[in-house]
Amino acid sequence: MAVRIELEPCINCGLCRRACPTDTIHFFTTGRRTHVIDPAGCIDCDRCVQVCPEDCIVPNVEYVHDPVELAAAKEQAKVWAGRQNRLRRAVRERAMTAARTVAATASDAR
Ligand code: SF4
Ligand code: SF4
Numbered sequence: 410m411a412v413r414i415e416l417e418p419c420i421n422c423g424l425c426r427r428a429c430p431t432d433t434i435h436f437f438t439t440g441r442r443t444h445v446i447d448p449a450g451c452i453d454c455d456r457c458v459q460v461c462p463e464d465c466i467v468p469n470v471e472y473v474h475d476p477v478e479l480a481a482a483k484e485q486a487k488v489w490a491g492r493q494n495r496l497r498r499a500v501r502e503r504a505m506t507a508a509r510t511v512a513a514t515a516s517d518a519r
Contacts, residue, residue, distance in 0.1 A: 411448035
């Protein structure tokens, strides 16, 4: 299954778009400013639903996935997850290095 955005209550905050692991939420600035989900790339991961402050992301019961497009979307989500893990590791390592430097400086000052 996929999800869709109910346009009326949507405030175009962009949180769903930033949370989506498959980049399948698009923002259009022409005409009515709006966020729209391309269901072909949706893997029903629920991340956008969880961050939406207006609770306006709902099941798209009419959409039926083509198995090939669904497999491609899942593959894209895997790549996204790998990138997020690498980022998290890099941030943690940087924080630990900074903490060690502070501890060493404090110890030298005694
Ligand atoms: S359910 Fe997941 S894949 Fe589908 S639009 Fe929301 S965040 Fe993207
Ligand atoms: S998170 Fe909700 S309110 Fe914000 S842009 Fe997405 S659908 Fe709209």
